[in-house]
Amino acid sequence: xxxxxxxxxxxxxxxxxxxxxxxxxxxxxxxxxxxxxxxxxxxxxxxxxxxxxxxxxxxxxxxxxxxxxxxxxxxxxxxxxxxxxxxxxxxxxxxxxxxxxxxxxxxxxxxxxxxxxxxxxxxxxxxxxxxxxxxxxxxxxxxxxxxxxxxxxxxxxxxxxxxxxxxxxxxxxxxxxxxxxxxxxxxxxxxxxxxxxxxxxxxxxxxxxxxxxxxxxxxxxxxxxxxxxxxxxxxxxxxxxxxxxxxxxxxxxxxxxxxxxxxxxxxxxxxxxxxxxxxxxxxxxxxxxxxxxxxxxxxxxxxxxxxxxxxxxxxxxxxxxxxxxxxxxxxxxxxxxxxxxxxxxxxxxxxxxxxxxxxxxxxxxxxxxxxxxxxxxxxxxxxxxxxxxxxxxxxxxxxxxxxxxxxxxxxxxxxxxxxxxxxxxxxxxxxxxxxxxxxxxxxxxxxxxxxxxxxxxxxxxxxxxxxxxxxxxxxxxxxxxxxxxxxx
Ligand SMILES: C[S@@+](CC[C@H](N)C(=O)[O-])C[C@H]1O[C@@H](n2cnc3c(N)ncnc32)[C@H](O)[C@@H]1O
Numbered sequence: 001x002x003x004x005x006x007x008x009x010x011x012x013x014x015x016x017x018x019x020x021x022x023x024x025x026x027x028x029x030x031x032x033x034x035x036x037x038x039x040x041x042x043x044x045x046x047x048x049x050x051x052x053x054x055x056x057x058x059x060x061x062x063x064x065x066x067x068x069x070x071x072x073x074x075x076x077x078x079x080x081x082x083x084x085x086x087x088x089x090x091x092x093x094x095x096x097x098x099x100x101x102x103x104x105x106x107x108x109x110x111x112x113x114x115x116x117x118x119x120x121x122x123x124x125x126x127x128x129x130x131x132x133x134x135x136x137x138x139x140x141x142x143x144x145x146x147x148x149x150x151x152x153x154x155x156x157x158x159x160x161x162x163x164x165x166x167x168x169x170x171x172x173x174x175x176x177x178x179x180x181x182x183x184x185x186x187x188x189x190x191x192x193x194x195x196x197x198x199x200x201x202x203x204x205x206x207x208x209x210x211x212x213x214x215x216x217x218x219x220x221x222x223x224x225x226x227x228x229x230x231x232x233x234x235x236x237x238x239x240x241x242x243x244x245x246x247x248x249x250x251x252x253x254x255x256x257x258x259x260x261x262x263x264x265x266x267x268x269x270x271x272x273x274x275x276x277x278x279x280x281x282x283x284x285x286x287x288x289x290x291x292x293x294x295x296x297x298x299x300x301x302x303x304x305x306x307x308x309x310x311x312x313x314x315x316x317x318x319x320x321x322x323x324x325x326x327x328x329x330x331x332x333x334x335x336x337x338x339x340x341x342x343x344x345x346x347x348x349x350x351x352x353x354x355x356x357x358x359x360x361x362x363x364x365x366x367x368x369x370x371x372x373x374x375x376x377x378x379x380x381x382x383x384x385x386x387x388x389x390x391x392x393x394x395x396x397x398x399x400x401x402x403x404x405x406x407x408x409x410x411x412x413x414x415x416x417x418x419x420x421x422x423x424x425x426x427x428x429x430x431x432x433x434x435x436x437x438x439x440x441x442x443x444x445x446x447x448x449x450x451x452x453x454x455x456x457x458x459x460x461x462x463x464x465x466x467x468x469x470x471x472x473x474x475x476x477x478x479x480x481x482x483x484x485x486x487x488x
Contacts, residue, residue: 057095058156059163060087061102062134068107068376070130075103075376106141107375108223111196113140116188120180121173132167132174135160139178144189150182194220199378202368205386209419214464218417221463221475226372228255228262230273231281231304233311233336239273242266246473248466249448250285252278256472271336276304279369279461279476282452283413284308286441286459286483287358295358297340298347298400301325303332305362306340314358316340319347348399355405363393365414365421369478372463386418393425401433407488409439413481417462422480426458430484439485458482 064085067073078085079100088099106113117136118124125133139157142148154175161167161174181188195203198219206215230253232239240247243265245255253273258265267273284305287295291313297306300318302325309316310333318340320326326344333340343350347361366381366389367374397412404410412429414421430438440457443450452461459481468474 052156052159054152054156055159055163056087056091057098057102058135058138058160060085060091060095061099061106061138062131062160063087064099064103065106065134065137066131068103069110069134069379072380074380075100075107075374079103101146102138102141104375105145106137107379109141109145109192109197110137110375110379111198112189112192112194113137113144115192115196116140116144116181116184117177119188119191120177120184129167129170131164132161132170135164135167135174136177139174140181143178143182144185150178150185154178154182194223197223198371201383202378205383205418209417210462214462217464218462218478221471222371222375222378224372224471224475226277226370226463226475226477227473228258229253229276229278229281230255231276231308232267232273233271239267246468248278250278250281250446252276252281254278254473256470269335271338274304274307274332274336276308277370277477277479278466279452279479280304280415281308282446282449282459282461282479283360283362283411283481284312286411286445286481287312287314287360287409290314290358293357294354295360296352296356296403297360297362298350298396298403299362299364300340300342301329303329303340305360306342307333307336307338309360310338310340311336317352317356318342319345319350321346347396347403350399350403352403356403356408357405358409358411359400359404360411361397361400361413363396363412363414365389365393365416366418367415368417369415369462372475372477386416386420389416390421390425393421394428397425397429398432401429401436401484401486404486406486408486410436410484410486411481412484413459413479415477415479417478419480422460422482423454423456423458426480426482429482433484435487436484437487439483441481441483452476 064078067078067085068075079088088096091099117140135157139153142153143150157178158171158175161171195216203215203219206218232253236247236251236253240253243253243255245253248254262275290309293314295309295314295316297309297316297318300306301320301322306316306318318329320329323344326342329342366386367377371377401410412426416422438457441453441459443453446452452459452465454460461476461479463475465476466474
C-alpha cells in the first residue's frame with residue numbers, strides 16, 4: 001500500500017531519487033554497450049543477459065512492467081530490496097536505479113508511449129503478445145523520455161527479444177519500430193496528448209469529479225515527478241536556506257529536486273525534519289491547539305502525522321494493524337526524538353480505558369492522490385477498488401467515532417483523488433451519526449491555501465491545487481480531510 005501521502009520518512013527514499021530521473025538521470029552502463037547489430041536466426045546464440053551490459057536491466061524492466069500492468073502488483077513491492085522481484089534483486093544498486101527509472105517513466109508516460117508505438121507499427125501487434133509490447137514500451141520509454149542513447153535502447157530491446165523464445169521472431173520488428181520512434185521522436189512528443197497518460201478509467205472519474213479543465217490540469221501534472229516536501233520541527237526558513245528550498249504557505253519546506261539520497265541531507269540524522277507531502281501535513285493541523293491533548297492516530301504508520309501531533313505537544317497513542325509498519329513508525333519516531341505510545345492493533349477492536357480528546361483516521365485508500373510519486377497506482381487500482389475501499393473506510397470511521405470523548409474532535413483523511421472515498425464517506429458518516437456534527441474548516445485556517453477548503457468546509461487538494469513559479473515547484477498530493485465534533 002502506498003502510505004497516505006507521507007512519501008517516506010526513512011532511508012527508503014533513496015531509491016526514489018533515481019525513480020523519476022528524466023534526461024540527466026542515473027548514469028547507465030549502456031555507454032559501453034556494443035553497437036553491433038544483433039544477429040537473428042536459430043543458429044545464433046545470444047549472450048546470457050548478465051554477459052551483456054544493460055540487457056538484464058531491460059529484461060527486468062519489462063518483467064516489472066508486466067507485473068504492474070498485467071498482474072496489478074505495486075512497484076514498491078516489486079522493487080523492495082529484500083522482497084522484490086527476483087530479476088530486480090539480482091541487479092546491483094546502480095542497475096536497480098536504472099530499472100526503477102525505466103519502470104516509472106514507462107508508467108508515467110504510458111499513454112504517450114503507447115500512441116507513439118501505435119503510430120510506428122504498420123499493423124497492430126498480435127493479440128496476446130504482451131511481453132513483446134512490454135519490451136517495446138521499455139525501449140520507447142528510454143528513447144522518448146530518458147537520457148539513454150537511442151542506439152543502446154534499440155539494441156538492447158532487440159537483444160531482449162532474441163533472448164526470449166516468445167519474442168525471437170519479432171526481433172526485426174522491434175528493431176524497425178524503435179528505430180522509427182527514434183527518428184520521429186520530436187514529432188511523436190509534439191503530438192502527445194497529456195490526458196492519455198492518465199488511464200481512461202481514472203481520467204473519466206477526474207472529469208466527473210472536477211470538470212474537464214481541472215482533470216486535464218491534474219493529468220498534465222501527473223507527468224511530472226512531485227517535489228520533495230519536508231515537515232520541520234521548527235524554523236522552516238532556516239531549513240529552506242540550508243537545503244536550497246522554499247517555505248510553502250503551510251510551513252512545509254519544498255525542494256524542487258534532489259541530487260542524492262534524502263538521508264544524506266543536513267538535518268536528517270539529527271531528526272530535524274521528515275519527508276511528508278505538504279497536503280499530507282494538513283489533516284493533523286485540523287486539531288487546532290494540541291498541547292497536552294490525548295490524541296489517537298489510528299492508522300499511524302509510517303508516522304508522518306504521528307510526528308506532527310507529537311511535535312505539537314499532544315500525548316499521542318499511535319495504532320497500526322501491521323507489525324512491520326509499526327516498526328517503521330517506531331524507527332521514525334526514534335530518529336525524530338519524538339514520543340508516542342505505539343501499538344500493533346486493529347482499530348476496530350481497540351478498547352482504550354479512556355476516550356480521546358482527538359482521533360485521527362488517516363484511512364487506507366486507493367492512493368490516487370500520489371500518482372506523481374507512484375505512477376503504478378493508475379494501473380494497479382481501478383473503479384472496483386475505489387468502491388470497495390470506500391466501504392472499508394466507512395467501517396473504520398464508525399469504529400474511530402466510538403473512540404472520541406464527548407466534545408472531542410474526529411478527523412478523517414485519505415490520499416485519494418476520488419470523492420467516493422472522501423466527500424462521499426464523510427457525508428454518509430454525518431447522515432448516520434446524529435452524535436457528530438461537521439466542524440467546518442474555515443479558509444482562514446489554511447492561509448495561502450484557501451482554495452483547498454471547499455464550500456462545505458472539507459479540505460480537498462489535487463496536484464493542481466498549489467500553483468507556484470514553476471511546474472517543478474508546484475502541486476500537492478491529492479488529499480481529502482473532514483473534521484467532525486462529537487456532541488458534549
Ligand atoms: C494511509 S496509511 C497511514 C499513513 C500514516 N497516517 C502517515 O501519515 O504516515 C494507512 C495505514 O493504516 C493501517 N491500517 C489499515 N487498516 C487498519 C486497521 N484496521 N487498524 C489499524 N491500522 C490499520 C495500515 O497498516 C497503514 O499503515
